[in-house]
Amino acid sequence: MTVNALRKGTVRAGTNSMKPSPLALAFPLGVAAIVAACAGSDEPDSGDDVVCEAGKCDGLPFADQLKGREDPIAKWLRQLHDAKVIDDKGVYHGSKATKVAPEADPQFYGKLFDGLITIQGCSKTSLISYAISDDLITANSDQIYPRLISTVCSDNDQVSNAFVATLGDPQADINVDDLEMFAWDATAQKYVFYATKDIGDGNLEIEVEPARCTKCHVTPLDVDPIGMPRLPIMNELTKPWTHWNAGTGGVSESFNVPDSLTGMPTWEKYQASIGAASRLEKVIRDANALRVSPARSKALFRPAKLEEAMGLIRPLFCDEQLNYATELATGEMSVDAFVSGGTKNAFRAIQSTWPFAWFNNDTVSLPAAAVDKRLFMMPVRGVAEITFEAQLHAVLSPAHVLALRALDYKKAAFSDLRCNLWKTAMVAFAAKAPALTGRNRDAVKVVFEEIMKNGGMSTRNLATGKFVALDDANETSIAALKAAIAAGTVPTTCGAGGFCEVDANGFGALLQTYVDGLERDAILAERDRRVCKVHEEVQPAGAHTTHGMGIRIPNDPSFVRTDGLNPSGTSTLPASCN
Numbered sequence: 001m002t003v004n005a006l007r008k009g010t011v012r013a014g015t016n017s018m019k020p021s022p023l024a025l026a027f028p029l030g031v032a033a034i035v036a037a038c039a040g041s042d043e044p045d046s047g048d049d050v051v052c053e054a055g056k057c058d059g060l061p062f063a064d065q066l067k068g069r070e071d072p073i074a075k076w077l078r079q080l081h082d083a084k085v086i087d088d089k090g091v092y093h094g095s096k097a098t099k100v101a102p103e104a105d106p107q108f109y110g111k112l113f114d115g116l117i118t119i120q121g122c123s124k125t126s127l128i129s130y131a132i133s134d135d136l137i138t139a140n141s142d143q144i145y146p147r148l149i150s151t152v153c154s155d156n157d158q159v160s161n162a163f164v165a166t167l168g169d170p171q172a173d174i175n176v177d178d179l180e181m182f183a184w185d186a187t188a189q190k191y192v193f194y195a196t197k198d199i200g201d202g203n204l205e206i207e208v209e210p211a212r213c214t215k216c217h218v219t220p221l222d223v224d225p226i227g228m229p230r231l232p233i234m235n236e237l238t239k240p241w242t243h244w245n246a247g248t249g250g251v252s253e254s255f256n257v258p259d260s261l262t263g264m265p266t267w268e269k270y271q272a273s274i275g276a277a278s279r280l281e282k283v284i285r286d287a288n289a290l291r292v293s294p295a296r297s298k299a300l301f302r303p304a305k306l307e308e309a310m311g312l313i314r315p316l317f318c319d320e321q322l323n324y325a326t327e328l329a330t331g332e333m334s335v336d337a338f339v340s341g342g343t344k345n346a347f348r349a350i351q352s353t354w355p356f357a358w359f360n361n362d363t364v365s366l367p368a369a370a371v372d373k374r375l376f377m378m379p380v381r382g383v384a385e386i387t388f389e390a391q392l393h394a395v396l397s398p399a400h401v402l403a404l405r406a407l408d409y410k411k412a413a414f415s416d417l418r419c420n421l422w423k424t425a426m427v428a429f430a431a432k433a434p435a436l437t438g439r440n441r442d443a444v445k446v447v448f449e450e451i452m453k454n455g456g457m458s459t460r461n462l463a464t465g466k467f468v469a470l471d472d473a474n475e476t477s478i479a480a481l482k483a484a485i486a487a488g489t490v491p492t493t494c495g496a497g498g499f500c501e502v503d504a505n506g507f508g509a510l511l512q513t514y515v516d517g518l519e520r521d522a523i524l525a526e527r528d529r530r531v532c533k534v535h536e537e538v539q540p541a542g543a544h545t546t547h548g549m550g551i552r553i554p555n556d557p558s559f560v561r562t563d564g565l566n567p568s569g570t571s572t573l574p575a576s577c578n
Helices: 062-066 072-082 108-120 212-217 265-271 277-301 306-317 343-350 383-394 398-405 416-431 440-454 475-487 504-516 520-535 542-547
Strands: 091-093 128-134 145-151 162-166 179-185 190-200 203-208 322-325 332-334 363-365 378-381 467-470 499-502
Touching: 062 072, 062 203, 072 108, 072 179, 072 190, 108 162, 108 179, 128 265, 128 277, 145 265, 145 277, 190 212, 190 277, 277 306, 277 383, 277 440, 306 383, 306 398, 306 416, 306 440, 343 383, 343 398, 343 504, 378 520, 383 398, 398 467, 398 504, 416 440, 467 475, 467 504, 475 499, 499 504
Parallel strands: none
Antiparallel strands: 091 203, 128 145, 145 162, 162 179, 179 190, 190 203, 322 378, 332 363, 467 499
């Protein structure tokens, strides 16, 4: 689920696509989720060690749905099933839960947190909830409504073990019966997803590995998700954590709670424990850095296999997951909006210091502007792929990484040139695969060279730390670059053609020139281009094909801005978007 993503799926008019949930986090987790690739055969094996995969658990006895799962949510649900509170069809019976702790709390929501705390041996005061308020539940920018994303064990490193998000339809009080949740299975080394649905009379239907949760937590619909784990996501990951409660002393951008919730018992009970969005940011970063990325990198040490190698290298070429940055009133904006995330890490792998302002600062200072001229919810490269990319530094040289970041470098996110190199290679390799030996860490090097070769790009001088930089990819500049590469006439100084061969220092200088020359009209246009890419409807690729046409990024966040003048919200989705 994305923290931002924890959104209720709604059908977009005129299409068969569905908007995902916000924990697809927004769970960004912004922890904002719908359908994705399902592993395994259509029929579950009867073997004792078989674990049903996403979309394959429905119809099995509930005990079999939980079989083999060792995450804290599964352990607690198993206890309830053993106690006959949850029946064999996966229905939680509220009337049978009166003895489930805490007995004074009749809600499944409160009992769930107590159970997760008890199973993990954490403090009873370790529950922290985070609030995000937007239009993703209602699909109506005139009805802004909050939801909660909660963690337990918030005082120790088990905090990223479980996330719980509310995403039910707004009622008089906040709805805590319709939930999305996921938890870390240390044995399987992955997050396992669950959902609940209110079916009346105090009963809830429990879903294990719902297929709809996967789509938001894997790669964009038009990119084959092969080898990609499901990710915890907080779309609005950086300050000002747009749509999130920034906490005491913080300035909450576009965060509003309707007056109708004042005095409502469930909202009042849990909003009292709401934490600052900056704290959740750390939890999400840690979940990716300490859990998902190390688990994913283990595939590097398996015997070489083309599909695995392509999945491992995909985040270098394609944006697997996005975050969204918003300009502060002071004009401060995340540097990642203009210099592709991960670029600093590659430079740092060469040497620790560089003279470039973009390298030494986390933000760029833009001239102050009116609210409607500030960059709002600008898509940037996601923290999950940047974190995993660092794992590849032990396999590929910094020059390999910079050779990708330098192509179409004025598009810090959503470069068709970079991603199409990977996509077209997937098709080409199906007909004629490169010869691979050793382990996947060896295969990744071969695959990188073959992808670039297949796309007409140069890798001839990578061994000496040199690579080709192209400022803005378009049909004309790409054709000219390919011709120059083929003829061996790539210039060493960038001129009117917009491309040249550089080393890291030369590329850093090009980036600095670009950042120094930023103009508001141009960067607003680039923001709109990226937002339209997020929102674009595309045909699915690879293992996504069973899902049908849909929005490119299923956990696309809310692009509604609210302020004191218009608390009901104004959409910033460009009119030019499809």
